[in-house]
Amino acid sequence: MTSATLTIAERPGTPAGPASARPRRRFKVTPGGAAIAVLALFLAVVWLLPLVWAILTSLKPEPETTAVPVRWLPLEPTFEAYRTVIARGELMQWLMNSVIVSVMVTVLTLVTCVMAAYAFSKTEFWGRKWLFVLFIAGILVPPQVLIVPLFDEMTFLGLVDTYWGVALPQVVAPVMIFILKRFFDAIPRDYEEAARIDGAGHLRVLWNVVLPMSVPILAAVGIFTFVQAWNNFLWPFVATTDPALMTVPVGLGTVQSAYGILYAQQMAASVLGAVPLIVVFMLFQRQVVRGVTDAGLK
Amino acid sequence: MTVHANPTETPDAAPAPRSSSPPAVSGTARRSAAGIWFVLPFTVLFAVFLIWPLIAGLWASFTDRSLAKEDSSFVGLSNWVEMFGDPAVWQSLWVTLLFTLITVPPLVAIALAMALLTHRATARIGWFLRFSYFAPFLMPVAVVTLIWEWMYQPEFGMINDLLATVGIPGVSWLTGEDTVLPAIALTTVWWTVGFNYLLYLAALQGIPAYLYEAAALDGAGAWRRFTSITVPLLRRTTTLIVLLQMVASLKLFDQAYLMTNGSGGPNYAARPIIGYIFESGFTGLRIGYASAISYLFFAVIIVVSVLQLRLFSRKEDAA
Known part of the structure; x- marks a missing residue:
C-alpha cells in the first residue's frame, strides 16, 4: 500500500461514471497527490490506533497489561482473556x-x-x-x-x-x-x-x-x-x-x-x-x- | 429536519422510477377505509410510546410524582420555579453547551477533510480508508468507553505513554476537572466522525464530473476548481451536517455517563443536562422534577434548531 495506489484526478477530462466503465487510468504521482495519500493514510493509522491498542492488550497475559514501562506488543501472546470472557x-x-x-x-x-x-x-x-x-x-x-x-x-x-x-x-x-x-x-x-x-x-x-x-x-x-x-x-x-x-x-x-x-x-x-x-x-x-x-x- | 430533499443521492444508487402519470388522485374509487388499517399499527405505537409519555411528562412536571410512592398531587409551577433556581440545572446545561462548542467544529472539519482526501481514492485503498474512518461509528458506546478509559489510564494507558515519548508528563485525564470534558470530546470525535464523513463523501460523489472538466478546460487550476465548484456545492450538505451535529452533541449522555462511572466527573465537570435529568428521575426518583427539566431541554433543542435554520437560510439567500 504505497501512496501511489491513490489516484488523484489531476488531469482534465477524467471520465465520469461507474468504475467499470472507466478505462484503467495510468497515473503519475504528483506532489499534490502524494501529499493527499500520505495525509489520508496518516489519518487512517490514527483512527485505527485505539483498535490496535485494544487488540494488543487483549492478547496479553493479565500481569503484562500493568507492567512498567508500557510495552505495546505482548511478550507472550495468549487467548487466555478471550477464553475467560467467553x-x-x-x-x-x-x-x-x-x-x-x-x-x-x-x-x-x-x-x-x-x-x-x-x-x-x-x-x-x-x-x-x-x-x-x-x-x-x-x-x-x-x-x-x-x-x-x-x-x-x-x-x-x-x-x-x-x-x-x-x-x-x-x-x-x-x-x-x-x-x-x-x-x-x-x-x-x-x-x-x-x-x-x-x-x-x-x-x-x-x-x-x-x-x-x-x-x-x-x-x-x-x-x-x-x-x-x-x-x-x-x-x-x-x-x-x-x-x-x-x-x-x-x-x-x-x-x-x-x-x-x-x-x-x-x-x-x-x-x-x-x-x-x-x-x-x-x-x-x-x-x-x-x-x-x-x-x-x- | 428531514424536510430537506436528500442532497446526497449517490449517482450509483438505483434511481427511483419517475412518475409517468400525474400524481393527482382521481375519483372516489381510491378513497377507501383500507388506508386506515395500514396506518393503524404505527399510529398505535406512536400514540402509546410517543404521545402518551410526552403528555404524561408535561402533566408530571406539575405534580410531585415520584418513583418512591404510589400517588402524586398537583403542585402547580413549583417544579418549574425550583428548576429555574437550581444551579445544577444551569451548570449541567453549560456543560452540554461547552461540549457542543468543542465537538461540532472538529466533527465537521475533520469529516470534510477525510472526504476530500478519499473521494478520488481507488477502489481497494478507498475501501481500507472508508473502513478505518467509519469503523468506530459501528461500535457500541460501552465498547468505545472501555477502550478509551483504558487509553486514558494514567499509569499504563496508551495516551500518557505516547506523551512520555515526546517528553510530556502524564495527565489524569478522566479525574481532572479541566481535562475530563475535553477527553470525552476527543473520544466522541473519534467515535462519530465517520458518520459525517459518509454524508460528505456521498455529497462529493454527487457533484457531476463535467463541472470539473469544463472548469479545467477554461484553465482553472486545482485550487480554483476546489474553491469555485466544490466549496459552493457542499454548502447545503454542510448546513445539514452542522445542524445534525449540533443536535447530536446537545444530546450528550452515554459516553459522559460511562466514562465518569455515572458520577458526572469531578465537581460534575462532565455531567450534561440529560445526566441531570437521569439523576433527578432515577437516582432522586423525582419524576415530576425530571420531567420539567426534560421539557427545558426539549425547548433548548427546538430553539437551537430554529435559530440555525433561520441563520442558514438567510445566508443561502444572500449567496
Whole structure:
C-alpha cells in the first residue's frame, strides 16, 4: 500500500461514471497527490490506533497489561482473556439479547413504517394529511426527553425487564415513514393500477408491486435501524435491570466493574462486542454506506 | 429536519422510477377505509410510546410524582420555579453547551477533510480508508468507553505513554476537572466522525464530473476548481451536517455517563443536562422534577434548531 495506489484526478477530462466503465487510468504521482495519500493514510493509522491498542492488550497475559514501562506488543501472546470472557457466559448472553432486540426493532419498524408509508402514498382516507403532519412533527421529539415518563409508563404496563419493553419504544421512528413515502411516491401509478384492475387488493399491490421495486430503500432503512438498535444505550439501560436481559452496550456498560481492573479481559470483551457489526460492515460495505447516507439524514 | 430533499443521492444508487402519470388522485374509487388499517399499527405505537409519555411528562412536571410512592398531587409551577433556581440545572446545561462548542467544529472539519482526501481514492485503498474512518461509528458506546478509559489510564494507558515519548508528563485525564470534558470530546470525535464523513463523501460523489472538466478546460487550476465548484456545492450538505451535529452533541449522555462511572466527573465537570435529568428521575426518583427539566431541554433543542435554520437560510439567500 504505497501512496501511489491513490489516484488523484489531476488531469482534465477524467471520465465520469461507474468504475467499470472507466478505462484503467495510468497515473503519475504528483506532489499534490502524494501529499493527499500520505495525509489520508496518516489519518487512517490514527483512527485505527485505539483498535490496535485494544487488540494488543487483549492478547496479553493479565500481569503484562500493568507492567512498567508500557510495552505495546505482548511478550507472550495468549487467548487466555478471550477464553475467560467467553467462559463467563454473560457476554454471549448479551450478544444474543442484542440480536433478539435488534431484529425485533428492525422487523417491526419495517412492517409498520412500510404499511404507513404505503397508506400515505397510495391511498386516500379521512385525516390522512393531518396524521402525516403529526408524524413529521414527531421527528422533532428527542427520545431522551421521553425517558423518564416512558419508564413510569413501562412500569405501569409491566414491560420493564422484558424484550418488548426494550424494543417497542425504539420502533417509533416516524422519519422512516417519511423516507419510504418519498420513495413510494416516485413509483408510477400505472403499475399498481394494472394490478388493481386484475383484482388485487392493497396488500397484494404492496407485496407484489411496490415492495419488489423498493428493495434498495428497504435495505437502507433496515440496515440503519438495525445499527441504531444494536448500539442504543440510554433506553435499554433504563428499561433493564436484570443482567440476563441486557444488550451488549448495557451489559458492558454496567458490569464493566465486574471485569475489575483486568484490562486484558476488558479489551477482549470489547473486541468481542465490536466484532459483529464490523464484520457486517466488511461484508456489506456498499449497502451499509448507502443505508447510513440515505436514512441517516434525519 | 428531514424536510430537506436528500442532497446526497449517490449517482450509483438505483434511481427511483419517475412518475409517468400525474400524481393527482382521481375519483372516489381510491378513497377507501383500507388506508386506515395500514396506518393503524404505527399510529398505535406512536400514540402509546410517543404521545402518551410526552403528555404524561408535561402533566408530571406539575405534580410531585415520584418513583418512591404510589400517588402524586398537583403542585402547580413549583417544579418549574425550583428548576429555574437550581444551579445544577444551569451548570449541567453549560456543560452540554461547552461540549457542543468543542465537538461540532472538529466533527465537521475533520469529516470534510477525510472526504476530500478519499473521494478520488481507488477502489481497494478507498475501501481500507472508508473502513478505518467509519469503523468506530459501528461500535457500541460501552465498547468505545472501555477502550478509551483504558487509553486514558494514567499509569499504563496508551495516551500518557505516547506523551512520555515526546517528553510530556502524564495527565489524569478522566479525574481532572479541566481535562475530563475535553477527553470525552476527543473520544466522541473519534467515535462519530465517520458518520459525517459518509454524508460528505456521498455529497462529493454527487457533484457531476463535467463541472470539473469544463472548469479545467477554461484553465482553472486545482485550487480554483476546489474553491469555485466544490466549496459552493457542499454548502447545503454542510448546513445539514452542522445542524445534525449540533443536535447530536446537545444530546450528550452515554459516553459522559460511562466514562465518569455515572458520577458526572469531578465537581460534575462532565455531567450534561440529560445526566441531570437521569439523576433527578432515577437516582432522586423525582419524576415530576425530571420531567420539567426534560421539557427545558426539549425547548433548548427546538430553539437551537430554529435559530440555525433561520441563520442558514438567510445566508443561502444572500449567496
